[in-house]
Amino acid sequence: MLEKIKNIARTILSEKQADGVLGLIKGQWDIIQPHIFESPVEVDALVIEPKWLLAKMAMTVLRSSREGYRLAVVVRGCDERALTELVKRNQIEKERLVTLGIACTAEQAQACICDRPYPQKLDCGEAVAGVDTLSVESVKELLAGDGPERMEKWANILKRCIKCYGCRNSCPICVCVPCKLEDQVWVETGVIPAEVLSYHLIRALHLSDTCVACGACQEACPVNIPLMALQMSMREMLRETYGYEAGLDPDRKSPILYDLCKEPAAGQALPDWVNSLRKDDES
Amino acid sequence: MKILIFACKWCGLIGADGAGKKRIQLPTQFRVIPVECAALVEPDAVIRAFASGMTGVAVLGCHLGGCRFNHANHAAIKRLELLKTLLDATGIGGKRLLISFGTAHEDHQYAEVVKTFFDELEAMPSTAAWIS
Numbered sequence: 001m002l003e004k005i006k007n008i009a010r011t012i013l014s015e016k017q018a019d020g021v022l023g024l025i026k027g028q029w030d031i032i033q034p035h036i037f038e039s040p041v042e043v044d045a046l047v048i049e050p051k052w053l054l055a056k057m058a059m060t061v062l063r064s065s066r067e068g069y070r071l072a073v074v075v076r077g078c079d080e081r082a083l084t085e086l087v088k089r090n091q092i093e094k095e096r097l098v099t100l101g102i103a104c105t106a107e108q109a110q111a112c113i114c115d116r117p118y119p120q121k122l123d124c125g126e127a128v129a130g131v132d133t134l135s136v137e138s139v140k141e142l143l144a145g146d147g148p149e150r151m152e153k154w155a156n157i158l159k160r161c162i163k164c165y166g167c168r169n170s171c172p173i174c175v176c177v178p179c180k181l182e183d184q185v186w187v188e189t190g191v192i193p194a195e196v197l198s199y200h201l202i203r204a205l206h207l208s209d210t211c212v213a214c215g216a217c218q219e220a221c222p223v224n225i226p227l228m229a230l231q232m233s234m235r236e237m238l239r240e241t242y243g244y245e246a247g248l249d250p251d252r253k254s255p256i257l258y259d260l261c262k263e264p265a266a267g268q269a270l271p272d273w274v275n276s277l278r279k280d281d282e283s
Numbered sequence: 284m285k286i287l288i289f290a291c292k293w294c295g296l297i298g299a300d301g302a303g304k305k306r307i308q309l310p311t312q313f314r315v316i317p318v319e320c321a322a323l324v325e326p327d328a329v330i331r332a333f334a335s336g337m338t339g340v341a342v343l344g345c346h347l348g349g350c351r352f353n354h355a356n357h358a359a360i361k362r363l364e365l366l367k368t369l370l371d372a373t374g375i376g377g378k379r380l381l382i383s384f385g386t387a388h389e390d391h392q393y394a395e396v397v398k399t400f401f402d403e404l405e406a407m408p409s410t411a412a413w414i415s
Binding site for chain 2: 143145147148149150151152153154180186195197198201202204205206208209229230232233234237238255256257258259260261
């Protein structure tokens with residue numbers, strides 16, 4: 001699998017399909033780090049393990065490089081979805097991006113609680129089935145119990161927060177400038193632990209329809225807050241009602257940006273009077 | 284018990300006004316914030332209201348299809364439904380957020396909505412665990 005991906009990378013570079021390949025390099029003293037390969041000779045040092053999210057890095061590189069610079073990125077499933085979301089949000093120009101998809105193994109999917117551990121454009125590796133996110137024990141435990149019980153559980157977990165903003169900074173899709181979480185109006189600054197409700201729920205809600213379930217926030221968290229579990233129920237809701245999953249279809253915008261007539265919920269019959277204002281645009 | 288009501292200027296607020304004029308007896312622990320359209324109520328504002336100690340938040344708007352701003356309240360209902368899912372997941376309870384479109388134009392309707400919401404909230408446990 002590694003050889004195959006190296007060959008593809010070499011072809012891309014020699015045929016000038018892209019000016020650089022962003023991937024991981026095993027460099028001096030066996031340190032693994034992200035690197036942009038710009039000549040086919042360098043590619044020998046390319047590695048694909050461990051999982052390293054490159055989407056945000058790709059965005060930074062593309063923004064700071066010269067116009068017309070094309071970048072190929074070695075992506076996993078989550079990375080590809082994140083890149084698609086970034087393209088949808090006009091953070092990356094689609095024409096300047098090439099992806100090289102690799103699939104994750106079943107164990108990795110288990111560890112990440114990933115429901116789609118393969119990219120849509122798969123270049124090497126075998127796609128394995130993902131896990132059903134809401135039936136994993138650790139998630140079930142967090143979402144179990146009735147109202148007050150669950151509230152106490154979550155309050156205790158979220159009170160561990162030291163407000164390092166790691167979840168926001170590591171998230172490939174958190175790109176807003178300015179960020180609401182730094183605004184005194186929304187979240188009181190200089191207070192630790194963060195105001196649990198406003199800080200965490202505002203962050204979770206802003207990502208509700210864009211979260212690609214890569215788990216970067218959770219990995220970055222120094223106090224092990226299971227942040228993914230917050231997103232899962234919302235992702236499930238979007239999938240069930242609108243059949244929408246973030247990062248899959250580059251042409252479909254999030255259903256919550258639209259009205260009920262354009263993106264109706266599954267099985268929803270709208271009364272006629274809802275549609276009355278739209279008569280002229282349909283004819 | 285504190286309730287915050289975001290009332291759309293064209294429906295909910297007219298109902299609230301009428302209920303006041305008619306001197307309908309209502310619980311007193313609520314405050315109304317007039318907004319131009321229910322779509323201007325960001326879900327973040329609702330979260331902020333809960334964080335500052337509100338027991339419940341209500342968003343009252345015009346009925347679907349009757350919005351002054353074409354389809355604005357369609358988008359609002361979708362966003363707020365999503366917030367409800369999050370509130371449910373964290374145990375606060377989606378029922379603390381009342382989304383009611385087209386049910387509070389008239390004074391007696393408004394009074395009914397507020398009273399029902401109060402009764403519902405009274406039966407729910409306190410949110411003290413969150414706010415400390």
